[in-house]
Amino acid sequence: MTDALSILNGVSPAWFLILAGLLAWASPRSELRKALMLLGPIGALAAWFATGETGVYGVLDLGPVVLETFRLDNLSRVWALVFILISFINAVYALHERNRMTDGAALIYAGSAVGAVFAGDMLTLFFFWELTALASAPLIFSVGTPEAQRAGLRYLAIQVLSGVMLLGGAAMLASQTGSWAFDAIGTGSAAGIVLLLAFGLKAGFPLLHMWIPDAYPKATGVGSVVLSAFTTKLAIYALARGFAGEEALIVIGLVMAIFPVFYVVTSNDLRQTLAYALINQLGFMVVAVGVGGYLAINGAAANAFVGVIYMALMFMVLGAVLLRTGTVKATELGGLYKSMPITTLFAIIGALSVMGAPLFSGFVAKTLILSATHYEHHDWAYTLLVYASAGVMEISALKVVWFAFFGKDRGLRVKEAPQTMHLGMALAAFLCVFLGVNYPALYGILPYDMDYKPYKLASVYGQSQLLLGTMLVFGLALYFKLFPLKEDRTILDADWLYRRFGDASARWGAAMGQLLFDAIGKVLGAFISFVRLRLFNLFSPAGALSKEFPSGMMALWTAIMLAGVVLVAYFSPV
Amino acid sequence: MTAPRDPKSGVHPLARPLSGLSSLRAGLITLIVLAVLVVAGFALETVIHDGGLSKYPEVYGPYELLPLAAAAVAILLGWGLVWLVSRSGDFYARAAGDVKEGEDD
Amino acid sequence: MTVGQFLPAALAAHAPVLLVAIPLILSAPAAALKSGRAAWAIALAASVAAFLFAIELFLATRGDAPAISYALGNWAPPIGIEFRVDGLNAALLMLLSASAILALLFALPSVEDEIEKDKRALFYSAFLVVLAGLAGVATTGDAFNLFVFLEISSIPTYALIAMGAGHDRRALTSSFNYLVMGTIGATFFVIGVGFLYMSTGTLNMADMAVQLVELRGNRVVEIGFAFILVGLGLKAALFPLHLWLPGAYAYAPSFVTVFLAATATKVAFYAIIRFSFDVFSVGNGFVLNSFTYVITPLAIAGMIIASAQALFQSDVRRLLAYSSVAQVGYMMLGLGIGTQAGVSAGVLHLINHAMIKGALFMALGAFAISYGVRRIENFKGLGQALPVSSAAFTVGALSLIGVPFTVGFVSKFYLIQAALQKGWAFAVVAILISSVLAVFYCYRVLVNLWVAPRPDGASRPVQRVPYMILAPLLVLALMNLVFGVNAEPIVNMAETAAAAAFNAGVAP
Incomplete structure (x- = not known):
């Protein structure tokens, strides 16, 4: 071999x-x-x-x-x-x-x-x-x-x-x-x-x-x-x-881990929800890189490894939904578990990995980062990451599973996803579970050797509490119709800056620039025709300043540049 | 959480035994079970705070409650965000000229 | 005198003058012929001859070989006219004659498409005069003679541009514009030479340089330099003296644009280097200060503003013309840096830009012939219809942006290094901004070319691109890639040229 x-x-x-x-x-x-x-x-x-x-x-x-x-x-x-x-x-x-x-x-x-x-x-x-x-x-x-x-x-x-x-x-x-x-x-x-x-x-x-x-x-x-x-x-x-060990990254990563929560809650497109959840997970890794040290870098690597797999699984699930229903909007989906139960199962496995449920890959990776922040005494980072994992990671996973596969049944009765898609999802789901249960396989390939036991009673217990509690909060919000997702809305984000503001500014700027250029051209034109009439008819015949015919303008530039060079030369040292 | 319009047709054979899951009652039961589990969990931790359940000697007690409250606040703050910066679903499409019919934003 | 490198010694001895004279003399029979094809054959023969002499001169000036001095009519230099070839202009002559050959290959089908039958012979004849004039500018060592060759090259250029009137009447106004402005530029140049003659009493450039050392602090010399710099700057389309260029490039016949884009501004750029470094000297405070405080800001302004203007063009040829102005900015920036590394980067970009724009304009010519389109929105789906030409265009565009493994990357890389050596971080920022703008304007074209679907009601049927166009186009596109991966030959060429520019001058 x-x-x-x-x-x-x-x-x-x-x-x-x-x-x-x-x-x-x-x-x-x-x-x-x-x-x-x-x-x-x-x-x-x-x-x-x-x-x-x-x-x-x-x-x-x-x-x-x-x-x-x-x-x-x-x-x-x-x-x-x-x-x-x-x-x-x-x-x-x-x-x-x-x-x-x-x-x-x-x-x-x-x-x-x-x-x-x-x-x-x-x-x-x-x-x-x-x-x-x-x-x-x-x-x-x-x-x-x-x-x-x-x-x-x-x-x-x-x-x-x-x-x-x-x-x-x-x-x-x-x-x-x-x-x-x-x-x-x-x-x-x-x-x-x-x-x-x-x-x-x-x-x-x-x-x-x-x-x-x-x-x-x-x-x-x-x-x-x-x-x-x-x-x-x-x-x-x-x-x-x-940039391992760069302290500024801790702050940047924390912001990335926290702020997507609002977008995760409100975005209607479920793939967009996942995109924001992805930013949150990247935030965890950025914090880990910022902490530096063997354990933290191992944590970043482990999170990247399992994160690639479980996010791919979640996007695969939504890809299957998109293929069969033609949409991934929360307000148009619901009750799909009845027609796509196998896909639903994979979605649940993926969601449990995202949430970091014990025995799934997310848990064994995320706990590394949490421990690293704790051991290096970044207490604020530790606390905020715990909050972020409750708020963002878990809500995003719950939201995708709930709105697509459970929730209000919209009567969508579609075919189950193709077998090949199931096979792809099954491979990813298998890895999610395998790496979670058989964690030495994951830890063995990490950059640094370490002796770390993820399944300590206290961590498992705390994580389970967090998980069940967030589920309860999420469920209560749904039950009392307090979840802020009622209709198809676009939630503005920083891309508005260039998609609307920047675009509009560019248009405005182009229009203003045109006006400005025209005005300058007129003023210079008046000046030049004045010079031309008063002095001698050196330059081209009439119409010398129209747009297709800029020789007068050019002669002016030539004179300006000549003056510039002469001035510079005059004031230069010998 | 209304009942499906046509309960049987198109339901995948594997999902038939689970069709009751979408009922309101199933949801309520799930919520109650969750609530009981959560309360029991926190109660247990409060009672036994030196038996290996608490993670760090200096912090004990149901401190995982705080993130839960924060999660609830985050969900509710979502309403604020919707009120502040949400636009109609085809906002960008309209801006780009993909949607041409009447204005309702 | 040179030792024959591969031509017979008798020919090699007269290579500098034959390089100029052969195209000039052959232009007469070309004009007398009726058949356009025969005139084309003569033009091609003259260009090939010029190329052979250029190779000869190029080989003879490698390494530490001294500059070749050729006394015209055996009248010894400072009195008689001298042709002087060193590593700098040998490289330029190679570029010039090679571009002429490639452009002429492209010309045969393109000219038959665009120029009326009875004017074709005259067209090629005028082209030969342009070639002779440009080669003359590049070889001569006499300041007034340089002015004469500048005019010899310019006047038929105006005629060539005006011949685009068959397609677009705006070619006439563009040509007239260029005539007026080109004349202003040439006048400025000759006034500057006059000032220098007044103060030094000689027209031979090498002799002038010796005399000028004595005349430090002479205001007349400084004024002369200012006039020469501005006059040549106009010819080189230094921003903001570039206003003649977009119209001239956009409305001239395709072949003329290909050739001019590859050579005309380059020759003026060469003349600036020659005067600044060899006649004057960067050791002079006013030359260096003009570089730092006039050329550099204008170069940077040109790089950014012209690129931004290119972004808003709808006619692809105008877009590329504005991009040319921006590229002249890169070369001028290399000059403005004023170090040997900077000049080397400028010359390198000069060579590379000839390859880039040659390929791009040639691809546009191919599109124009087989599809008849020039506006960006008409490029939709052309990638499927004309895959080979589109691929060549894409290579050129990527090279223009400066994607690695293309020549555009090589010269930007050296330019950035030269700027960093000088400690000019702002120049690096300007290069990056301009490159980002280039990404955008190239992207506009490329997206239409490849991504956008072809409109259903595509009117004109697509004709096959003639092989005479495809062959030089592919050669240029491949050169973009080959020299992008193995940049050694052109970098050596540019470094030898810059070294020649620096060493030929007289130390003050």
């Missing part, structure tokens, strides 16, 4: 996924594409196992810079493994779908995420960072509606902007240190701040988060599964690599 795999030693798993994706784009037959979607992750997994030794592989020497395309260490291998796993699960889940664009894009997206995780230097990171942006956009575009087109453009613009900032920050850093290596960065320099913002844009920092609830609900059913998995978790990896 190991002998057969040894030829793959040192080959980055990313290439398998990207190659499979390119082939999938090229292949017209969907059977072939589906086979590629399954084989790509399997090949990548084989390469992941084959390269057992940590170290740097795939070094490209380009003269001035050396690219390290495959840096396998204890941190990167965790993220890579879960990315490969989820791309396989997604392949199974998407077996029913016939869409050349998304099939290929999902694979390349996964491959570029794996490549970014394995990047040993900033330039490689930048390349894959932008590739994730470009490869993921088709997942939104391929919905085909004008709304999705615009959402895709907004998404792409923000993702590309993040990459540009990454490159800018990396260049600034390289000019200071002379090295393009991607290691601990710190916020001591301007370059560090720029890089933190570049990562933060993808990690959904507060006020930079708006693309997550904007884009994810507009992707295809299958698309949102992969979207939820890679981009944000990749950003968490980059933060853990570059």
Whole structure:
């Protein structure tokens, strides 16, 4: 077994996924594409196992810079493994779908995420960072509606902007240190701040988060599964690599963990609810990165690992609902457990994982972060995270399960989801339970060795109290009709700034700018015709200032610039 | 939580035994069971605060009650948010010109 | 004199002058011919000859080889006219003649589509004169002679642009505009040369440089520099002296736009470098201060404002024309930095921009021929109809943005490094802002090209793109990628050029 795999030693798993994706784009037959979607992750997994030794592989020497395309260490291998796993699960889940664009894009997206995780230097990171942006956009575009087109453009613009900032920050850093290596960065320099913002844009920092609830609900059913998995978790990896132990991240993470609660409660689109829940989970990980230390980084890695799986499971469930009913709005769904009981079961497993119920994967991962904040004496962080897990995590999971599958029966009698979707969800659900019960399997792959027992009586007891209590609160709110979700409303978020305010300002600015330019042109025109009439008819004949005919204006600029150069020259030292 | 319009048709065979779950009574029973469990849990913790149930020596008692109150407050504050910043469901679609009919916002 | 690199020694010895003379002389028979195709063949032959001489000169100026000095008519330099070739203008001559060949390949189908039959021979003849003029500007070592070649290249350019009138009457006004402004620029330049002649008593640039060392603090020299900088700045479309450029690029025949975009402003940019570094010297306070306080702010303003203007264009050629103004800003920024690294980055961007815009305008020409569209909204679904040309356009656009593994990335990278070495963080910010704007304006086009579905009532049937267009287009697109991955050759070329610019001058 190991002998057969040894030829793959040192080959980055990313290439398998990207190659499979390119082939999938090229292949017209969907059977072939589906086979590629399954084989790509399997090949990548084989390469992941084959390269057992940590170290740097795939070094490209380009003269001035050396690219390290495959840096396998204890941190990167965790993220890579879960990315490969989820791309396989997604392949199974998407077996029913016939869409050349998304099939290929999902694979390349996964491959570029794996490549970014394995990047040993900033330039490689930048390349894959932008590739994730470009490869993921088709997942939104391929919905085909004008709304999705615009959402895709907004998404792409923000993702590309993040990459540009990454490159800018990396260049600034390289000019200071002379090295393009991607290691601990710190916020001591301007370059560090720029890089933190570049990562933060993808990690959904507060006020930079708006693309997550904007884009994810507009992707295809299958698309949102992969979207939820890679981009944000990749950003968490980059933060853990570059900014571990940065105290400011604790505050940022706490805000991310708390504020989505209001949107989780009020948003009507259930995929948007999940998107806000995702921000909350990212907040936990950002806090863990900010705390630093072995236990906290392990916690961030464990949360990223299980978070990818259970959020993918939740998005898969909603993808199945979307496929069968055509909507995921809370006000249009309800009572689906009668027609989709199997999907309901998976939804409940996913929700229990999200909530962090004992015996499910969320519990064993989240408790690491809570313990880390406690041991490092960040008492406020500890307290607020407990609140956030009650308020946001649990309400979001309860809300999705309740409004889609129970709640008011709207008489939707649809077919159960396709078998292949069930299989994909079953794989994810199995992992949720497996990692929760058999937690040493999860702890074994974490970056640092540790001796930690999640199932202490007190933790289990406290968590159960929290869980049951939140269920009770949620149930009471529903029973007394106090849950603030009555009709289809759009809740404004920071994206309003550019979707309405920015748009309107741009239009206003363009109109005003036009007026201003016209006015300047008129004033200058009057001035120039005055000069021309009074002095000599040096410049072109009549109409010299009309828009198509700017030579008079230009002559003026020439004179101004000449005056400028002469003045500068005059005042220059000899 | 009204009864389904057409109780039998289209119900998945696996879900038939569970059709009673959507009744109001089932909801009420669930709530009561939950309430009993929660109260019993907190009562137990208050009584036995040195037997390994309490997590940290300096904090004991039903301190998990506070997050619950906070969750309730958060849910209720959602009304405030809806009142403040909610717009009609097709707000952005209308702004972008996808929806063209009369105005009702 | 040069040692023959691969041409026979007798030819190689006269390479600097033959490079200019062959296109100039061959323009006469081309004009006399009736057949457009025959004239095209002559033009191509002249361009290939020019390219061979350019390679010869390029090879002869590698490494530490001294500059090649060629005395015209054996009248020794300072008195006679001197052609002088070093690493800087050898690179430019390569670029010029290679662009001419690629553009001419593209020209055959494009000109047959756009120019009336009986004017084609004259068209190619005018093109040869432009080529000779530009090559002359690049080779001459005589300040007044440079003015003459500048005018030789400009006057037929006005005629070439005006020939776009068959498609769009606005070509006439654009051409007239360019004529007026170009004349202003040339006049400024010749006034500046006059001032210098007045104070130094010589027109030979190398000799002038020696004399100028004596004349430090002379106000006349400073005024002369100001006039030359502004005059050449106008020719190079330095913001805000760029107003002639969008119209000229947008309404000229496709072939003219391709060639001009790749070469014309570049030659003026070269002349600025030559005068600033070799005739004057950056050691002079007023040159450096003009770079820092005039060129740099204008370059940055151009990078940002012209990119923003590009964002609002609906005609793709106008969009690319404004983008060209922004790209001139990048080159000028490299110059404004004033260090050897900066000039090297500027020259590198000069070379790269020729490849980028050549590919983009050529792809637009392909769209225009086979589909007849120029506006962005008409590009919908073109990606499916013309996949190869669209892919080439996409490569060019990505390169324009500066995506890694394209040449656009390489030059921005070096430019950022040069700015950081100088400690100009604001320049880096400006480059990034301009790049983000470039993302947006390219994205507008690319989305229509690839994502938007083709409208149902697509009127005109799509014709196949001629191979004569596809071949040079693909060559340019591939060059964008190949040199983006292996940037060594062009970076070396730019560094040699910058070193030549720095070393040729006289230390003050």
